[in-house]
Amino acid sequence: MTKELPDAVGQRHSQLLRGVLDICLLALIAERPRYGFEFTQALADSGLDLVREGSIYPLLSRLERGGLISSYRAPSGSGGAPRKYYRLTEAGCAELDGGRVAWHGFAGAVSGLLAETGADTDAHTDADTTSTGKSTS
Amino acid sequence: MTNERILAVCRSNWEYRGIDDASVREMLEELSAHLEDAEAAGRTPQDVVGDDVKAFAAAWARARAPLSRRIARMAAMALFVVGAVLLVRHLVTWSLTLSVGADDLAFWAVIATFTVVWEIRRGGLGLGRSWLVALAVGLPVAILTRVLGGDEILFSLPLWVAPLLLLPGLPYAVADGRARKSAPAEVN
Numbered sequence: 001m002t003k004e005l006p007d008a009v010g011q012r013h014s015q016l017l018r019g020v021l022d023i024c025l026l027a028l029i030a031e032r033p034r035y036g037f038e039f040t041q042a043l044a045d046s047g048l049d050l051v052r053e054g055s056i057y058p059l060l061s062r063l064e065r066g067g068l069i070s071s072y073r074a075p076s077g078s079g080g081a082p083r084k085y086y087r088l089t090e091a092g093c094a095e096l097d098g099g100r101v102a103w104h105g106f107a108g109a110v111s112g113l114l115a116e117t118g119a120d121t122d123a124h125t126d127a128d129t130t131s132t133g134k135s136t137s
Numbered sequence: 138m139t140n141e142r143i144l145a146v147c148r149s150n151w152e153y154r155g156i157d158d159a160s161v162r163e164m165l166e167e168l169s170a171h172l173e174d175a176e177a178a179g180r181t182p183q184d185v186v187g188d189d190v191k192a193f194a195a196a197w198a199r200a201r202a203p204l205s206r207r208i209a210r211m212a213a214m215a216l217f218v219v220g221a222v223l224l225v226r227h228l229v230t231w232s233l234t235l236s237v238g239a240d241d242l243a244f245w246a247v248i249a250t251f252t253v254v255w256e257i258r259r260g261g262l263g264l265g266r267s268w269l270v271a272l273a274v275g276l277p278v279a280i281l282t283r284v285l286g287g288d289e290i291l292f293s294l295p296l297w298v299a300p301l302l303l304l305p306g307l308p309y310a311v312a313d314g315r316a317r318k319s320a321p322a323e324v325n
Binding site for chain 2: 035036037051052053054055057058059061062065076078080081083084
């Protein structure tokens with residue numbers, strides 16, 4: 001589940017994911033109870049690759065300690081030893097709702113800013129290219 | 138690094154960080170299952186825990202239980218061990234007061250230091266190895282201390298000190314014992 005990404009892009013991707021991983025985990029549990037390995041698979045299927053798969057466990061522990069999720073043991077569909085499944089609590093549902101609102105607000109603001117400044121940058125770059133072209137011609 | 142080695146490193150790290158036995162077992166079972174699933178999916182153990190296994194284990198331990206709770210447990214368990222040792226000595230000598238000399242202090246200080254260092258590096262010492270440490274390390278140091286410093290008594294301990302020291306660690310010891318009994322199978 002650890003994809004090779006270009007260094008700079010990979011680092012930014014990892015930093016961004018770190019900030020919202022808790023909300024992503026809560027969203028995945030809201031769909032259905034899951035165990036550790038299933039989270040990493042679901043994240044990868046959504047295009048969110050973790051640098052280290054095991055980094056979900058400290059986060060799951062923190063969420064469980066905070067009462068946002070609870071756990072139980074049950075046999076897994078793939079067989080083998082029983083797995084520790086996580087499910088959402090009421091507090092977790094509320095946290096997820098709040099996280100969604102916060103993320104949409106934040107992502108919208110960043111997208112808006114990047115779109116505006118992107119248009120300005122393109123205009124400046126065009127102007128620079130034109131003026132450079134003029135001076136060199 | 139093999140799955141077994143990763144589990145061994147994590148176990149020793151969690152034990153020395155004062156994570157309770159039931160939690161250590163649960164975390165090991167969870168990690169072991171993940172490593173197996175990852176292996177079946179064609180991924181390496183490093184994809185799961187990264188290159189620094191100790192850092193991974195430490196992060197999980199910190200998230201699992203706050204430092205204050207882990208320190209409280211470690212302190213209570215240390216007092217529990219001292220209390221148990223004193224109680225055994227009361228029973229063996231069948232007396233209400235224990236005389237403590239420099240050789241006694243040296244004996245227990247050396248064993249405690251050795252045990253802590255060992256458990257930080259390698260995990261649980263176990264009963265058999267504890268006896269070996271007592272005989273191979275503690276006894277020679279105690280004899281040497283007695284030869285060099287004499288057999289003067291430093292202080293005496295009444296019987297009530299032992300149960301008093303046992304008290305704070307008793308709930309932890311009972312919980313650990315129950316967890317050991319209810320554990321389905323040993324991981325690693």
